[in-house]
Amino acid sequence: MSAPDRLRIAGGTVYDPANGVDGEIRDVCIEGGRIVERLPADAPTLDAKGMVVMPGGVDIHAHFASSSCNHARRLAPDEHAADPAPAPALSEGEGPPRSGTGGTVPSTFTTGYRYAGLGYTTAFDAAVAPLTARHSHSELDDTPCVDGGIFVLMGNDEYLLRQIEAGERDRARDYAAWLLQATGAYAIKIVNPGGVEAWKTGQRNVSGLDDPIGGRSVTPRAILETLADAANALRLPHPVHIHCNNLGVAGNYATTLASMEALAGRRAHFTHIQFHSYGGGGGQPWSSAASRIIEYVNAHPEVSTDVGQVMFGPAMTITADAPVEYLLHKSSGRRWTNIDVELETGCGIVPLTYKDKAAVSALQWAIGLELFLLSTDPWRVVLSTDHPNGGSFLAYPALIELLMDRSVRDERLKQVNPKLLAGSALADGLAREYTLGEIAIITRAGPARLLGLTHKGHLGPGADADVTIYSRDPDIAKMFSTPRYVVKSGAVIVEEGQLRRAPAGRRLHVAPGYDQTVLRDLRRHFDRYSTVAFDNYPVRDVPGEPVAIA
Ligand SMILES: [Zn+2]
Structure with a gap:
């Protein structure tokens, strides 16, 4: 069957x-790459009787197309030999198929093929340094089957910090708009606001929201407020996407709550909250503070989150939060790499294995599940493993099974190190089991809504014809890891479980309007401090029209 129009x-x-x-x-009708109300009776038919039909999956937060991912690939040559990825058997004329490598950070084509094989058709790389945006777009060009884009890193960048210090919040907003456009990005990402800059200047990290950064008057609170307000004033489809201060530190739930409270009443997305929901510290052992965090989220409709679930097995921690990676490298003894991206941000990478017999890993695993199971609004607590930080995206089906089947979850719980699980809601027994409808929310409808992608995550007329069809199976993990059919923009790309087509994905980016007088000041700043000429900085050939701003 050739890619059918209908x-x-x-x-x-x-x-x-x-x-x-x-x-x-019911029937789902497709014409010209979109969902339509109805079709003529003689339109080609795909028989889905007895099967489960959902919109294509939408990954709101992963790391798969960036300069830092490429550094991670270089750091793990052993993974490549262990997981070769032969070229798929694409249909005649649909090539050329590409071989590649797998592991925790697969090569570009393999990433696209594996996302498609999982029924995912949209994905965002959640952390791209502005200076390396061109690299990310080149990788996305080579990541087929998924529509996608990048979140651009801000919050430790010299120009922004100077504007905040000078009280120039309007100019900071115009700069944010310019930077989104210059990098072809979709959303603003903050990682450890101010903390990376502080660490680069020799300070250990920041601990509180009102700590001055690197001897200047800027604080994490001012960075959070400035960028959250900028994203909302620019009417970006996705609000500011925040990785809070003190990731991975015992007792960090207090910082997370303080950050949420600092932005109360403002739309904001807090990412991988599992890594930010730890009790203990100050001489006390690590513990779960999941209930404290999720209670706040449940009660505040302006807050959205993804979980960042830890799954047992190999992972690759990749983050702009270089100080965290330094500590992880020191405590784990694992190899690492650190990258300083001029005056923009940092980056650290450490390969890691989460072991069920390790007390902290078991606690992290439990906290993620508690967040899911105690959430009262699945539209605002969506699925992620912070791929590949908490585990590969290939672990999503196993995670879905843990959420849908209490008996599987309880069995797994018996095998983990219980040392730090005292006071954990999961250890006390959580009966909830997600329904298929709720799984459809946390894996596609919810992320699409949080991203402001009005054509994604649903099957109403006008939506992009991205559809995943699963054969029912009592083995839930198997069902979700091997969709029978996947339709991308109206073309059947997975047939009978086999990838047959690998079309290029669409690029999702924004171009908000702004006051252009900021450009003169920016040019002066570049002339004085940057290794790149101002005119050479923007990515000029981002494919496709920007997503419309409502
Ligand atoms: Zn991340």
Whole structure:
């Protein structure tokens, strides 16, 4: 079958929570790459009787297309030999198929193929240094099957810090708008606001939101406020995307709550909150503070989150939070690399294995599950493993199984190190089991809504025709790891579980309007401090039109 202009997915059990459809038998009609209301009776048909039909998966937070991922690939040659990825058997004329390598950070083409094989059709790389945006776009060009984009790192960049210090918050907003456009990015990402800059100047890190950074008058609180307000004033489809201070530190839940409270009433997305929900510290052992964090999230509709679940097995920690990676390298004894990106941000990478017999890993695993199971609004607590930081995206099906099947979860709980689980809600027994409808929310409808992608994550007329069709299986992990069919922009790319087509994905980026007088000041700053000429800095050839700003 060639990529059909029209296709009727007939008789499947449809989960389309954005349109209030929760397991109804109905047809999904596709024409010209979009979902349509109806089709002529003679339109080509794909028989989905007895199968589960959902929109294509949407990954709101992963690391797969960046200069830092490339450094991570170089750091783990042993993974490449252990997981070779032969070229897929694409249909005649659909090539050329590419071989590659897997492991925790697969090569570009393999990443696209594996996302498609999982039923995911949209993904964002959540941390790109502005100076390396061109590299990310080149990697996205070579990551087929998924539409996607990048979040650009701010919050430790010299120009922004200077504007905040000078009280020039309007100019900071205009700079943010310019930077989004110059890098072809989709959203603003903050990593450890001010903490990376502080560490680079010799300070250990920042501990509180009102700590001055590197001997200047800027504080994490001012960075959070400035960028959250900028994202909202620019009407970006996705609000500011925040990795809080003190990631991975015992007792950090207090910083996380303080950060949420600092932005109270403002739309903001707090990412991988599992890594920010730890009790203990100050001489006390690590403990779960998941309930403290999720209670706040449940009660504040302006806050959204993804979990950043830890899954047992190999992982690769990659983050702009270089001070965290330095500590991890010191405590684990594992190899690492550190990259300083001029005056923009930092980056550290450490390979890591989460072991169920290790007390802290077991606690992290439990905290992630508690956050999911205690959440009262699945639209605002969506699925991520912070791929590959908490585990590969290939672990999503196993995570879905843990959420849907209490008996599997309880069995697994018996095998983990219980040392730090006192007071954990999971250890006390959580009966909740996610339904298929809720899984459809946390893996596609919810992320799409949080990203402001009105054409994604649902199957209503006008939506992009990205559809995943699963064969029902009592083995939930198996069902979600091997979709029977995947449709991307109207083309059937996975047929009978085999990848047959690998079309290029669309680039998702924004171009908000701003007061251009900022450019004169920026040019002066570049002339004085940057190794790159101002005119050479912007990425000029970002494919596709920017996503419309409402
Ligand atoms: Zn991340």
